[in-house]
Amino acid sequence: KKRRKLSLDDFEKGILDSNISVLSQAITLVESNNPEHEKTAQALLQRILPKSGTSIRIGITGVPGAGKSTLIENMGCMLCEMGHRVAILAVDPSSSVTGGSILGDKTRMENLVKQPNAFIRPSPSGGSLGGVGRKSRETMLLCEAAGYDVILVETVGVGQNEVTVRSMVDFYLLIMLSGAGDELQGMKKGVIEIADLLAVNKADGNNIQPARLAAAEYGRVLEFLQPATQGWKTKATTCSAFERPTLEDLWKIILEFVETTHASGAHDGRRKDQSIQWMHSMIEEELRNRFLRSEKIQQLLPDIEHQVANNTLPATSAVYQIMQEI
Amino acid sequence: KKRRKLSLDDFEKGILDSNISVLSQAITLVESNNPEHEKTAQALLQRILPKSGTSIRIGITGVPGAGKSTLIENMGCMLCEMGHRVAILAVDPSSSVTGGSILGDKTRMENLVKQPNAFIRPSPSGGSLGGVGRKSRETMLLCEAAGYDVILVETVGVGQNEVTVRSMVDFYLLIMLSGAGDELQGMKKGVIEIADLLAVNKADGNNIQPARLAAAEYGRVLEFLQPATQGWKTKATTCSAFERPTLEDLWKIILEFVETTHASGAHDGRRKDQSIQWMHSMIEEELRNRFLRSEKIQQLLPDIEHQVANNTLPATSAVYQIMQEI
Numbered sequence: 001k002k003r004r005k006l007s008l009d010d011f012e013k014g015i016l017d018s019n020i021s022v023l024s025q026a027i028t029l030v031e032s033n034n035p036e037h038e039k040t041a042q043a044l045l046q047r048i049l050p051k052s053g054t055s056i057r058i059g060i061t062g063v064p065g066a067g068k069s070t071l072i073e074n075m076g077c078m079l080c081e082m083g084h085r086v087a088i089l090a091v092d093p094s095s096s097v098t099g100g101s102i103l104g105d106k107t108r109m110e111n112l113v114k115q116p117n118a119f120i121r122p123s124p125s126g127g128s129l130g131g132v133g134r135k136s137r138e139t140m141l142l143c144e145a146a147g148y149d150v151i152l153v154e155t156v157g158v159g160q161n162e163v164t165v166r167s168m169v170d171f172y173l174l175i176m177l178s179g180a181g182d183e184l185q186g187m188k189k190g191v192i193e194i195a196d197l198l199a200v201n202k203a204d205g206n207n208i209q210p211a212r213l214a215a216a217e218y219g220r221v222l223e224f225l226q227p228a229t230q231g232w233k234t235k236a237t238t239c240s241a242f243e244r245p246t247l248e249d250l251w252k253i254i255l256e257f258v259e260t261t262h263a264s265g266a267h268d269g270r271r272k273d274q275s276i277q278w279m280h281s282m283i284e285e286e287l288r289n290r291f292l293r294s295e296k297i298q299q300l301l302p303d304i305e306h307q308v309a310n311n312t313l314p315a316t317s318a319v320y321q322i323m324q325e326i
Numbered sequence: 327k328k329r330r331k332l333s334l335d336d337f338e339k340g341i342l343d344s345n346i347s348v349l350s351q352a353i354t355l356v357e358s359n360n361p362e363h364e365k366t367a368q369a370l371l372q373r374i375l376p377k378s379g380t381s382i383r384i385g386i387t388g389v390p391g392a393g394k395s396t397l398i399e400n401m402g403c404m405l406c407e408m409g410h411r412v413a414i415l416a417v418d419p420s421s422s423v424t425g426g427s428i429l430g431d432k433t434r435m436e437n438l439v440k441q442p443n444a445f446i447r448p449s450p451s452g453g454s455l456g457g458v459g460r461k462s463r464e465t466m467l468l469c470e471a472a473g474y475d476v477i478l479v480e481t482v483g484v485g486q487n488e489v490t491v492r493s494m495v496d497f498y499l500l501i502m503l504s505g506a507g508d509e510l511q512g513m514k515k516g517v518i519e520i521a522d523l524l525a526v527n528k529a530d531g532n533n534i535q536p537a538r539l540a541a542a543e544y545g546r547v548l549e550f551l552q553p554a555t556q557g558w559k560t561k562a563t564t565c566s567a568f569e570r571p572t573l574e575d576l577w578k579i580i581l582e583f584v585e586t587t588h589a590s591g592a593h594d595g596r597r598k599d600q601s602i603q604w605m606h607s608m609i610e611e612e613l614r615n616r617f618l619r620s621e622k623i624q625q626l627l628p629d630i631e632h633q634v635a636n637n638t639l640p641a642t643s644a645v646y647q648i649m650q651e652i
Contacts, residue, residue, distance in 0.1 A: 130645075315605040316460060
């Protein structure tokens, strides 16, 4: 059975009415690389933009094995039971390579999918302007317009993703494990410094004591690092995805963060900066892509790179040479 | 008395003969924003490039008050006495604003200036392609061709400079003070993670014990961070600019680093990556500048930024709109 093609009015009304089917189709539109779809998507975003921006945007990352998925599922269920409407998105640029997706297997979150107030959307694949980052960001705006007041953005703790996600959320939660830094081997440089909260997960049973020690140790490390958010001291704590009270404690810290940053103006300032930065990084990406895609540059570049790497051509001369071609 | 204008051959010969007057003039040429000078400078660099790359390149940073200048002066004197030829350069993009320069007041290093084997060059001012970073990098190449086998690149521990300097040196030394992280307040995020060695300075007199404690604490912090150089464990130690044996110890660590990274291939790999990265970052800067300088964009951008910041125009739409103008 073929769906009726929705008009811009249909899309707008459906989203503002929190119609999940329309929201899903709108996200598909936003994720499409088809130029016609992109045009419609932008017109739709323009319309819903004034209704967006109202959620608490939370980025969640951690190394594989830290128990992110279970924690997100149980936290999502808890928030729904508290009366929130929760959207769970994923940012995983690598999925476009592997064909997989971190939230792809929705059946993993079997309790959360049963919650009528939860909306789960797996990672989009890459593609044109802005790639996965743009798509996730615009999906977030659509979810907000549809009335979701908490957005959880999941990412894996390796690669470039963290910086992308940090630039689209208010609060950044880093899920750790006890084990004195060993698990950081797989974690990208600087991830601790973009977090607003470090939570040592799996603090249950015999692991409570090691987890507390690890959190204390991370707390000391944080003393030596710059906080990620102006006016907020990044904390380290413990939690267990299976102990509801510990998830409630995490949520309390997040609410405290929201209150602090709203009062100080840091929240509004960051949101504005994020939008402008986002625009500029897309412009830079587009300039770079147009440059790298040009036939002349593709012919020239490998040989020039080789000469520069082997010290037979000064880098600045190489740049002059290349810039004459455009 | 007007100097005779040097030919390209004069420049090349003078530099390879370690003629300090010619080297100084060549650096002035490299620092010039005059297009004719730039052309000559690039031709000269092309010639001397095969003779460059032979030094140990060391970046040194620390917050103001950490005692960088004294440490650099005394270390420079020590290295000269050991038989090295030492060039001391400064990277301080802010100097183009203040008109000052971190090494500007050469008289501060009164012992070092007397060393015939030391060459001190204050920070250039900014300007065209690549700015201060390009000029310092090319000055480094000229010094190497002139036979300087240790290059110390000083920078202040705030702003963008550290990343620029990290991308041009082999080894990065971060000068700290005791005081449990307080001094990091003025230090940019991530600086610890680009260092190969943390040295807690002023470890003399009553301050030896606090300095040792601080170094031990930093050592524990480093356990939680990714090392800056593949195959090298970033260390934390103490030193005093006034205690020669502690400077000898720093030097031993640097030599150990050099040996390790040469053996593993990390040194060669990094040098090649740095050259290619340098070229690409200049290309990106040039693309961005050409874009931002265009009249149409300068007219459009403020209003578009305002709309994006205030959620009345989607960022992606803004990018489409802007990209149509070029």
